Each structure stands twice: as structure tokens, then as C-alpha cells.
Amino acid sequence: APWLEFFEKFPRAELHCHLLGTISRETFMDLVRESEAPVTEEEVNEFFTRGEKPVGVLRIFRALEEHILKKPEMLRRITVEHMASAREHGVRYIEFFWNWTGLKRHFSYEAGQRAIIEGLREGEARYGIVGRLIPSIDREASPEDALELVNEMLAHPADETIGLGIDYRETNHEPENFWKAFLLARAAGLHITLHAGEFGEHWRNVETAMDLLGAERIDHGYTITDNPALMRHARDENVIFAVVPTNSYYLRTFTDEEWAIRHPIRAMKRAGLRIFPNSDDPTMHHVNNAESWRIMFEFLGFSLEEIREMLVNSIDAAWVDEETKIRWS
Numbered sequence: 001a002p003w004l005e006f007f008e009k010f011p012r013a014e015l016h017c018h019l020l021g022t023i024s025r026e027t028f029m030d031l032v033r034e035s036e037a038p039v040t041e042e043e044v045n046e047f048f049t050r051g052e053k054p055v056g057v058l059r060i061f062r063a064l065e066e067h068i069l070k071k072p073e074m075l076r077r078i079t080v081e082h083m084a085s086a087r088e089h090g091v092r093y094i095e096f097f098w099n100w101t102g103l104k105r106h107f108s109y110e111a112g113q114r115a116i117i118e119g120l121r122e123g124e125a126r127y128g129i130v131g132r133l134i135p136s137i138d139r140e141a142s143p144e145d146a147l148e149l150v151n152e153m154l155a156h157p158a159d160e161t162i163g164l165g166i167d168y169r170e171t172n173h174e175p176e177n178f179w180k181a182f183l184l185a186r187a188a189g190l191h192i193t194l195h196a197g198e199f200g201e202h203w204r205n206v207e208t209a210m211d212l213l214g215a216e217r218i219d220h221g222y223t224i225t226d227n228p229a230l231m232r233h234a235r236d237e238n239v240i241f242a243v244v245p246t247n248s249y250y251l252r253t254f255t256d257e258e259w260a261i262r263h264p265i266r267a268m269k270r271a272g273l274r275i276f277p278n279s280d281d282p283t284m285h286h287v288n289n290a291e292s293w294r295i296m297f298e299f300l301g302f303s304l305e306e307i308r309e310m311l312v313n314s315i316d317a318a319w320v321d322e323e324t325k326i327r328w329s
């Protein structure tokens, strides 16, 4: 595939990637065995072979948190393995989301962070890819849990830990519920990004993220297309959208033909918003970062000039010093 080769070659940043969504099938199997989790090999195989339109990723994340990821060392392994894989596909800089709240039954924030950072450093030394960490609020948990997460971040600061995110199910879990956690993180100088406006009636969550919670970036953000005034505002505020062309909601909702024309990513670019593609949960969406760029070109029909603009966006949006950017861009 010549275009895939092209998209694998240019140095890029991946800024929307959940650590647990990067686990390979082989590692998943190993971890299930190691933790003696009540999950069968057949179930793992079925999950990884279900095909192009995966559903139930969040359910898998919960199984991982509850039954499988019992040791910090497992996070180190997942981190290093994905850094190797991402580098192979041309990624030079990566920011990982990780949720501690669902893992706190097994180990401390400090132990989890230490293991992942060990993985980041090992990945950089071995593969020449730079990695950073974004602890993320589990919005299906309570505002108190979110505050606990930020307090742990402030008690255990690390150079690699650069910002605060929020993820898990958006419906009925409004971002403003977590205002104290975001305020505290901002006051401490941490960067802010939110998963907001993934689908449904949620454009207001994008507005809340930008205007109330101080988001510099938005993960997804597609429903902003329902509100042209808000799109103009986001453009004026220079917010960058870390979009995911393989987002499973739109894969499930549209036929293949509709999808290429009606994907909200196209309307976002048309409105002048700054966007760039990411892989989100690469092994679970059966995609890698290079493919997410190729999809923008080959299926969503963006021009090479537009791809170049997106590349600039991904570099501008990276929360890393200019010197490090020069090393990989």
C-alpha cells in the first residue's frame, strides 16, 4: 500500500491514545494468565477478531481494571510495547492517557505512575520515541475520585506527567461536575484536555470544556458541528481537536458510503477548526497511527495541503518543549 508507506514515513505526534487501548492480543493473553482473571482465551480471541467495527471497548477496559491489571509492572510492559509499535509506524512523540481510579483497588497512584514512566524512559532509550503521560478523570466515578486523582498528581509530580484529561462514558456524566479537579490542576500549571462532544446532544460539553474548564485541546469534539457559533468561537480561541477517524460510533452509525461524506470531521475542517487524526484505542479499533492519517486522505478525502496543515496542528498541540519538538519534527 503505497499511501500507507507515505504516511508511515513522516514524523508525527500521537496525542489521543489510551494506554489500555494499546494492548496487543498476545500481551492481553499473557496478562489474563498472569492475573488468573475469569476471562477465557476464546473471549480474548473473539474480542480481538470481531472485525472492523468493534463495540464494547469500555467494557473491556473495566475488565482490565477489575480483574487483570493487578500489578504496576503490567503497565510498564504495555507502555514499552506500544512505544515500539508506534515508532514502527512513524510516531516520534506520544502522549498516553491513563486512568488510575479504576486501578486504585490494586496499587497506589505513585506506583502506577512510576511503572509507566519507567516504560516511557525505556521506550525512548530503545526506540527513540519520546513519551508523556496524561492522567485522566474517570467520569463514571465521582467528583471526589477526580479530586483524589489530582491531589495524587500534585503530591507526586513528575516531568513526564504534563496534563489532565477526562474520559469514559460521556452521556449523563457532565464535565462541569468535575470543575474542582480541573481548577486545581490548572492552578498547578498542568495542561487540560477533555473528551467532549463525541456523539449525541453533547455540543454543550465542548463549550463547557473550553469556556469553564480551560481546555487547550478537545478529544473528539464532533458535536460542535451542531453549533456554528461555537465553531467560530473555538476557531478564534485556537483550540485544537484531537480527532479519531475510526471512532466506532460513526463506523456503526453510517454505511461506508455515507461515512466518507457525512463524517463530522469533514464539517469541522470546512469550518476552519484545527484538527489532526489519532488512533485512540489502536489495537482495539484495529488501527495504527499511520492508518489514521491515511484514512483522512484516502477515505475522508482531505488534500495533501490539508494533511500538511493537520501535521502542523499535531506538532503545535504537543505539550512538550520546543527543543524536544525539533528532535522529532
Ligand code: ES4
Pocket (backbone or CB within 6 Å): 018, 021, 057, 058, 061, 167, 168, 169, 170, 195, 280, 281
Ligand atoms: C475512553 Cl471515552 C473513551 N473512548 C475510548 N477509549 C476510552 N478509554 C476510556 N475512555
Ligand code: ZN
Pocket (backbone or CB within 6 Å): 016, 017, 018, 167, 195, 219, 280
Ligand atoms: Zn479517547
